Amino acid sequence: MGFLADKKILITGLLSNRSIAYGIAKACKREGATLAFTYVNDKLKDRVVEMASELGSDIVLRCDVSSDEEIAAMAADLGKVWDKVDGVVHSIGFAPREALSGDYLDSVSREAFQIAHDISSYSFAALAKALRPQLADNAALLTLSYLGAERAVVNYNVMGLAKASLEANVRYMASALGAQGIRVNGISAGPIKTLAAAGIAGFSKILHHVEESAPLKRNVTIEEVGNVAAFLLSDLSSAVTGEIMHVDAGYSTVAAGMGE
Numbered sequence: 001m002g003f004l005a006d007k008k009i010l011i012t013g014l015l016s017n018r019s020i021a022y023g024i025a026k027a028c029k030r031e032g033a034t035l036a037f038t039y040v041n042d043k044l045k046d047r048v049v050e051m052a053s054e055l056g057s058d059i060v061l062r063c064d065v066s067s068d069e070e071i072a073a074m075a076a077d078l079g080k081v082w083d084k085v086d087g088v089v090h091s092i093g094f095a096p097r098e099a100l101s102g103d104y105l106d107s108v109s110r111e112a113f114q115i116a117h118d119i120s121s122y123s124f125a126a127l128a129k130a131l132r133p134q135l136a137d138n139a140a141l142l143t144l145s146y147l148g149a150e151r152a153v154v155n156y157n158v159m160g161l162a163k164a165s166l167e168a169n170v171r172y173m174a175s176a177l178g179a180q181g182i183r184v185n186g187i188s189a190g191p192i193k194t195l196a197a198a199g200i201a202g203f204s205k206i207l208h209h210v211e212e213s214a215p216l217k218r219n220v221t222i223e224e225v226g227n228v229a230a231f232l233l234s235d236l237s238s239a240v241t242g243e244i245m246h247v248d249a250g251y252s253t254v255a256a257g258m259g260e
């Protein structure tokens, strides 16, 4: 019996076996959780159904988080199969590709700003709003952030602003839901080569830089992020809320020159 036995956890953002959501799902399954998944559009449905099945789940629901109707329909469908939800993983981020390279002011636009904040930050609150009546009394919600929220990172541009908003969302959601015993946390993951990361110009350089300068002298894996996610979704972290935990091989703790 794992430490997530009896927990029902909804996981969004599963796209490939490199997705951070995949690492989280594997760790949650290992610890005994029952899982449900979402996919963004019909083109991707079969792929997610197949991965869900590998992970022991046949609950796969459509949910493009840019649509309030799709979020509401997903919550209603989930309510038909689960009496309560113990955990929600928000592993979703998006900004138009042209906004993720070059000079920040040249690349940013009102439209890119709105899309990035809508899909990458507001959607976490939107999911919580829709699922609130179904959340168990000690449910845990979790999202994925990145250091670009706290520091200017080359080419990350408007996504950094959206992640800063997402991290503030974690704190406000934790306050809003805390009286019900529901916890809300984020993981600020080190860079990992996923499909979303491929949209960021010069991403390989960032991976290399972390390898050279992080205290652990390497990058992190989706399995390592998954383990921390499983902990934050479990009762082992019952007093942790409103927190952004770095899972980044220590990169965010050092300044230039350390360890050289």
Ligand SMILES: NC(=O)c1ccc[n+]([C@@H]2O[C@H](COP(=O)([O-])OP(=O)(O)OC[C@H]3O[C@@H](n4cnc5c(N)ncnc54)[C@H](O)[C@@H]3O)[C@@H](O)[C@H]2O)c1
Pocket (backbone or CB within 6 Å): 012, 013, 014, 015, 016, 018, 019, 020, 021, 039, 040, 063, 064, 065, 066, 090, 091, 092, 093, 094, 119, 144, 145, 146, 147, 188, 189, 190, 191, 192, 193, 194, 195, 196, 197
């Ligand atoms: N890869 C990294 O280096 C890294 C580091 C820190 C944080 N993150 C964050 O982790 C999360 C997961 O990304 P990933 O790196 O696993 O990449 P990924 O490409 O595997 O996952 C991104 C997911 O977002 C989903 N998505 C995009 N638009 C959506 C929409 N409108 N509705 C619903 N889903 C939508 C995609 O379908 C996909 O499943 C993102 O929030 C990302 O910003 C990634």
